[in-house]
Amino acid sequence: MSVGQLAQGKMPVAVKDAAKKDWLYLVALVAFTLMALMALIGPWIAPYNPTQLYAGPENGLPTAQNLLGTDDLGRDVLSRILCGAGVSVFAPIIIVLLSTIIGSLLAVTAAWFGGITRGTIARIIDVIFAIPGLVLAVLAVAMFGKGLPAPIVALSIAFIPVVARLTQTAASRELGKPYIAALRVQGVSSLAICFRHLIPALVPVVAAQMAVGFGYAMLDLAAISFLGLGQQPPAADWGSMISGGKTGILAGAPEQALFPSIFVVVTVLAVSIIGARVTAWAEEKER
Amino acid sequence: MNWIQLILGRLGGLVLTLLLASVVIYSALLLTPGDPMSALAGGAKPNPELIAQIRAEYHLDDPIWTRYWDWLSGIFVGDFGRSFVYKTDVLGLVAPRFVVTFQLVLLTVAIILVLGVGSGILAATRGRAVDRTMGLLTALGLALPGFVVAILLMWIFAKSLGWFPGFVVAILLMWIFAKSLGWFPVFGEGGDGIDRLWHLILPAFSLATMFLAYISRVTRSSLVAQLHSEHVDTAKVRGIPRGRIFGTHVFRNAAPQILAISGITIAGLFAAAAIVEVAFGLGGIGSLLTEAAARKDLPVVQVTSLLLVTIFVVLNALADFISAVIDPDSVSSGRQA
Numbered sequence: 001m002s003v004g005q006l007a008q009g010k011m012p013v014a015v016k017d018a019a020k021k022d023w024l025y026l027v028a029l030v031a032f033t034l035m036a037l038m039a040l041i042g043p044w045i046a047p048y049n050p051t052q053l054y055a056g057p058e059n060g061l062p063t064a065q066n067l068l069g070t071d072d073l074g075r076d077v078l079s080r081i082l083c084g085a086g087v088s089v090f091a092p093i094i095i096v097l098l099s100t101i102i103g104s105l106l107a108v109t110a111a112w113f114g115g116i117t118r119g120t121i122a123r124i125i126d127v128i129f130a131i132p133g134l135v136l137a138v139l140a141v142a143m144f145g146k147g148l149p150a151p152i153v154a155l156s157i158a159f160i161p162v163v164a165r166l167t168q169t170a171a172s173r174e175l176g177k178p179y180i181a182a183l184r185v186q187g188v189s190s191l192a193i194c195f196r197h198l199i200p201a202l203v204p205v206v207a208a209q210m211a212v213g214f215g216y217a218m219l220d221l222a223a224i225s226f227l228g229l230g231q232q233p234p235a236a237d238w239g240s241m242i243s244g245g246k247t248g249i250l251a252g253a254p255e256q257a258l259f260p261s262i263f264v265v266v267t268v269l270a271v272s273i274i275g276a277r278v279t280a281w282a283e284e285k286e287r
Numbered sequence: 288m289n290w291i292q293l294i295l296g297r298l299g300g301l302v303l304t305l306l307l308a309s310v311v312i313y314s315a316l317l318l319t320p321g322d323p324m325s326a327l328a329g330g331a332k333p334n335p336e337l338i339a340q341i342r343a344e345y346h347l348d349d350p351i352w353t354r355y356w357d358w359l360s361g362i363f364v365g366d367f368g369r370s371f372v373y374k375t376d377v378l379g380l381v382a383p384r385f386v387v388t389f390q391l392v393l394l395t396v397a398i399i400l401v402l403g404v405g406s407g408i409l410a411a412t413r414g415r416a417v418d419r420t421m422g423l424l425t426a427l428g429l430a431l432p433g434f435v436v437a438i439l440l441m442w443i444f445a446k447s448l449g450w451f452p453g454f455v456v457a458i459l460l461m462w463i464f465a466k467s468l469g470w471f472p473v474f475g476e477g478g479d480g481i482d483r484l485w486h487l488i489l490p491a492f493s494l495a496t497m498f499l500a501y502i503s504r505v506t507r508s509s510l511v512a513q514l515h516s517e518h519v520d521t522a523k524v525r526g527i528p529r530g531r532i533f534g535t536h537v538f539r540n541a542a543p544q545i546l547a548i549s550g551i552t553i554a555g556l557f558a559a560a561a562i563v564e565v566a567f568g569l570g571g572i573g574s575l576l577t578e579a580a581a582r583k584d585l586p587v588v589q590v591t592s593l594l595l596v597t598i599f600v601v602l603n604a605l606a607d608f609i610s611a612v613i614d615p616d617s618v619s620s621g622r623q624a
Contacts, residue, residue, distance in 0.1 A: 123303070123304075123307070126300070126304050127304055127308055127311065130305070130308045130596055130599065130600045131308055131311065131312075131592070131596050131599075132555060132558035132595065132596070132599055134558050134559065134561060134562075135558050135576070135595050135596065138561070138576055138580045138588070138592070139312065139315055139580070139588060139592050141580045141581070142315065142319075142579065142583055142584075142585060142588040143315050143318055143319045143585075144319075145583070146581060219432045222432065222434070223432065223433070223434060223562050226434045226562060226566070227561065227562065227565050228565075228577070229580060229581060239434070242434055242438055243434070243566075246438070246441065246566070249438065254438075254442040257442070258438065261435040261439075264432070264435065265430050265432075265435060268430050269426075269430040272429070272430065
């Protein structure tokens with residue numbers, strides 16, 4: 001469970017203010033683009049095979065051969081970061097997509113039908129909300145074994161309540177507007193109103209949600225890998241590298257834990273700034 | 288607002304949510320691929336006698352609803368079931384570890400409330416420069432997950448400091464000071480009393496960072512909203528001393544929101560503690576849950592999950608209720624429990 005669940009997907013005001021600065025937004029955009037690029041082509045630009053032992057000395061310092069040093073088995077840290085980028089960046093995107101699709105559908109259904117449907121959906125969402133994301137993910141690992149698939153599905157479910165609650169509020173507000181009533185009077189079918197008018201109108205709110213949710217999903221997934229339940233050795237993502245780097249710290253070589261930490265923190269910061277920008281845009285649209 | 292109705296309504300919702308959550312957690316056993324027998328027999332090829340014994344011991348022949356009921360009613364009388372891996376009672380495994388987690392969360396809450404609310408008050412009242420600095424620090428804090436802070440603290444307190452020269456003076460002094468006194472141990476939960484407290488300091492700070500930054504921001508923004516309101520201006524015009532304005536007109540009005548969000552934060556800490564427990568090798572329920580999940584020890588996983596869910600839901604409802612008592616207006620507009 002992260003601040004994500006606490007904040008209910010909302011963005012702190014000060015972050016929103018910061019995102020109004022164009023240069024900061026640009027820096028964030030560039031940083032995120034670089035990370036996404038790394039995720040796409042990382043394995044091809046990595047100087048070494050990420051699992052190759054003794055590509056340098058054990059717990060080596062950064063040198064010209066190993067730009068970010070080596071870990072306790074002499075594996076090249078830069079190569080491991082580059083090859084782990086794919087999972088670290090794209091797995092949270094899967095979580096955000098899944099939770100957004102299911103959450104929005106539930107929200108629109110609840111707002112459209114109201115009554116018992118709405119009550120049932122609210123109860124389901126309450127139950128999901130009652131199980132902290134981290135606990136749900138660990139439960140999934142206990143059932144289906146270690147590795148990323150189970151935590152990804154579990155976190156997708158855990159993120160549904162945040163998406164559904166915010167979207168439902170927006171959907172109810174939209175449905176109360178006069179143009180929807182006008183469409184109904186004209187005899188436009190319910191499905192057409194839903195898919196041609198209601199859902200497009202919700203896009204800004206949902207987009208803001210997705211941008212904010214990405215950062216939280218990334219942190220939670222990195223935490224799962226840090227616990228040793230996510231990405232399994234010899235493969236690595238940033239979370240499992242940070243955890244593996246603990247031994248390096250005790251051996252006086254902190255780089256192997258610090259560099260992946262920096263990548264996680266920078267990506268999350270960049271995404272939260274972009275998310276704040278999108279949120280501001282969504283609020284603008286709302287008016 | 289009818290209080291009894293409100294309390295009963297909330298309580299009913301709470302019990303229903305917990306019951307449904309327990310069904311979800313228990314059905315994990317059903318959805319698990321493979322036969323629990325292979326896990327129970329510990330990989331060895333079980334002979335028919337052993338199979339019969341295990342089936343009887345874990346009631347595997349009963350229908351699922353009977354087993355669910357036995358499990359749930361067992362929990363109420365203190366029978367938490369038996370671990371697949373350790374072959375001992377789950378209660379005996381969970382209880383001592385819960386104490387560690389509880390102490391960790393208590394210390395973390397103290398840190399969050401003192402530093403978070405304190406820095407929020409400073410940011411709201413001590414001028415632009417302080418506000419800016421706090422804004423920057425909390426922005427950084429919000430991006431620092433517990434496991435990264437844990438790594439940073441371990442690096443600072445456990446091993447050499449030669450890597451980053453800019454840091455040296457302040458950290459080195461702290462480090463020598465702490466080392467010479469044997470303070471801030473990095474691993475394990477230590478013995479009892481004071482020793483336990485020293486062992487919990489670094490984990491508590493790791494756990495606190497992100498939540499602290501969040502509470503600081505919440506405190507600041509709710510105080511600023513009050514400071515710019517009309518009744519504060521009126522009080523100023525009437526010549527009421529600044530300190531009293533802050534105490535009775537600003538802080539008291541902002542308190543319900545701060546308290547409500549702090550309550551939700553504390554509720555979430557018990558689950559989030561797992562990360563720093565594993566990082567620092569503390570034997571809490573979070574690390575127990577992680578170990579049990581890695582070894583597919585479902586009875587332990589289920590009880591621990593249910594415990595964490597119950598704590599989360601109850602504390603959440605409590606926070607909701609307290610803010611409803613302090614500020615009845617928030618009930619209608621507040622979140623659903």
